[in-house]
Amino acid sequence: MKTSQAAQRLCLGAALALCACATVPQPSNDAIRDAGNLVAQAEDARASDYAPQEMRAAREKLQAALELSRQARNSNDSAGLVRSRWLAEEAAADARLAEARAQASRMQGLLRARQRELGPPPTPANGSQP
């Protein structure tokens, strides 16, 4: 009986250890996935039209992060993994900036168009006084 319980505990421990291994957070992968999502979101918002430099930087850094991560995993290079995470986070920051600049440019364009539609504001000389 005791042997059976011990075996069960051993199996449970092994299963938990396996689960733990399988779910060990991979910060580099998480950061790369997040950066990929942000770059895609910025592309959808047409950020490349308004902030091409930032979008190019975001794409290049994301690509560099992916390559460095792959190399670091193949060579068990933990410092390389950390650096790939930094690159991914820089790519994410570039994508956020590109999207914010695109939003600002779009709004400023709409505002200028609306101001043109309405014409110049009335002055005392041509105001609405009879």
Add this chain to the structure above:
Amino acid sequence: MKHALLWIAAALALSACWHGAVKDPGADKARAELNRLEADPQLAGRVPVAIREAEEAVKAAEAPQKDADLSSYLVYIADRKVQTARALAEARIAEDELKGLGGP
């Protein structure tokens, strides 16, 4: 009290130097840009969350680091967050003006 704080700050800075940690000069630029943004009431009041995030990133970038790559990364993130906060604030200003003119 003020003198004591100055001495502590000097001791910490000296200790950081002895241990080979240095502050990236880019952190000062990010701090200056954040200060300009915060000093503009029209901009700063519109994006408090983005400014708080930028403030945290600038603080992290200001801490002396031994690893030059880590330092560069922290400065890069701080700079981008400050610029993002400014762009978001500019977008909000245009959006509010547009609403005031009965735009979409």
